[in-house]
Amino acid sequence: MKKYLAPILALFCASQVLSAQTENREITAALAESYAELQSTYTPSFKVDGTNAKVRNVILLIGDGMGHGAVNAAMYANGGALTMTNLRTFGLVRTQSADNFTTDSAASGTAYATGQKTNNGFVGMNTEREPIPNIPEYLTPLGYACGVLSTDDLNGATPAVFYAHQAARGEKEAIWADLPASVLKFASAGTQSTFESMPLATQDAIKKTFTVVYDPKDPAVAGSERLLYLPESVHLDRGDYLPATTEMAINYLSQRGKKGFFLMVEGARIDKHEHSNELPETLAEMLDFDKAVEAAVRFAEQDGHTLVVISADHETGATLLTGGDLETGFVRVSFTSKSHTPMMVPLFAYGPHSRDFAGVQENSDVANKILQLLGAKK
Numbered sequence: 001m002k003k004y005l006a007p008i009l010a011l012f013c014a015s016q017v018l019s020a021q022t023e024n025r026e027i028t029a030a031l032a033e034s035y036a037e038l039q040s041t042y043t044p045s046f047k048v049d050g051t052n053a054k055v056r057n058v059i060l061l062i063g064d065g066m067g068h069g070a071v072n073a074a075m076y077a078n079g080g081a082l083t084m085t086n087l088r089t090f091g092l093v094r095t096q097s098a099d100n101f102t103t104d105s106a107a108s109g110t111a112y113a114t115g116q117k118t119n120n121g122f123v124g125m126n127t128e129r130e131p132i133p134n135i136p137e138y139l140t141p142l143g144y145a146c147g148v149l150s151t152d153d154l155n156g157a158t159p160a161v162f163y164a165h166q167a168a169r170g171e172k173e174a175i176w177a178d179l180p181a182s183v184l185k186f187a188s189a190g191t192q193s194t195f196e197s198m199p200l201a202t203q204d205a206i207k208k209t210f211t212v213v214y215d216p217k218d219p220a221v222a223g224s225e226r227l228l229y230l231p232e233s234v235h236l237d238r239g240d241y242l243p244a245t246t247e248m249a250i251n252y253l254s255q256r257g258k259k260g261f262f263l264m265v266e267g268a269r270i271d272k273h274e275h276s277n278e279l280p281e282t283l284a285e286m287l288d289f290d291k292a293v294e295a296a297v298r299f300a301e302q303d304g305h306t307l308v309v310i311s312a313d314h315e316t317g318a319t320l321l322t323g324g325d326l327e328t329g330f331v332r333v334s335f336t337s338k339s340h341t342p343m344m345v346p347l348f349a350y351g352p353h354s355r356d357f358a359g360v361q362e363n364s365d366v367a368n369k370i371l372q373l374l375g376a377k378k
């Protein structure tokens with residue numbers, strides 16, 4: 001019987017591949033090759049890493065679409081090192097949403113922001129379409145100052161889940177309109193022109209509750225109590241916006257939180273370039289995100305009571321590293337999808353209690369661990 005098994009198995013496998021191809025028209029095998037511009041990385045001392053010291057501040061960095069392929073490609077393209085891969089605590093995150101094996105950024109973001117799984121497309125709402133509290137809403141009454149920062153528009157799913165409650169992520173105007181009633185002390189994301197395209201009533205309500213600036217050096221920043229900084233661009237022509245604003249947000253929030261602060265930083269465009277299978281731009285976004293990671297880890301190193309958690313909302317592109325050269329930084333990548341995938345995503349952590357994030361966990365677990373460490377009762 002055995003000799004018949006192999007051809008039968010082969011036939012079975014071939015037909016599985018065929019049906020997968022007809023089911024998922026997104027399956028591709030786009031080969032791409034690139035070099036990246038080498039940049040320095042930072043390695044902290046690890047003095048406070050993994051200790052039981054009190055956590056006063058948490059910086060959560062989310063690389064949208066940042067799966068293993070993106071981390072591998074960026075690390076090897078950067079001569080074998082990233083600040084995030086210099087860290088010692090590593091975990092894996094499962095990203096399934098309540099209604100789909102493959103999540104979108106709204107459902108996974110909501111899990112990261114609230115500790116609860118929900119349906120794809122939902123922003124800060126449970127599967128019953130009821131608003132559920134997010135980390136800033138749990139922490140602000142306890143004396144923490146909270147903020148978000150993203151290279152997406154402010155209404156993008158990942159920043160939105162930390163301040164808005166809407167059942168459809170596409171409801172751009174409704175999401176912006178949720179900002180004034182939010183508890184955020186600091187927000188920065190795209191863009192000036194997106195803000196100016198909102199209804200005047202929304203713009204007025206935001207201006208009444210936030211100091212709105214278009215320039216981080218605006219003198220109004222220093223005396224403000226709540227700040228909305230809107231850059232002109234969040235695309236690759238944005239310069240060092242992401243790392244520089246990470247520093248700015250840390251500085252702003254650490255001066256305003258009586259008990260501490262919580263900051264979410266999103267590198268939003270890794271995902272967008274993986275969707276279109278563009279390798280050089282994916283690498284550029286990964287390396288820029290790693291500079292924001294560096295800013296967070298440098299602060300954690302000198303502060304001693306700051307926990308940094310770096311992960312992703314989902315993988316995008318079924319991005320695979322298939323070849324390269326460590327010396328020249330040349331990498332060869334195969335994108336085998338133009339969509340999100342259900343694969344687990346990597347997590348890196350640094351600071352006191354970083355080890356709590358090792359091992360395999362759900363995206364919702366990450367939020368619940370953060371809330372517990374900061375003394376919030378759910």
Ligand SMILES: [Zn+2]
Nearest residue numbers: 271272316340
């Ligand atoms: Zn996406």
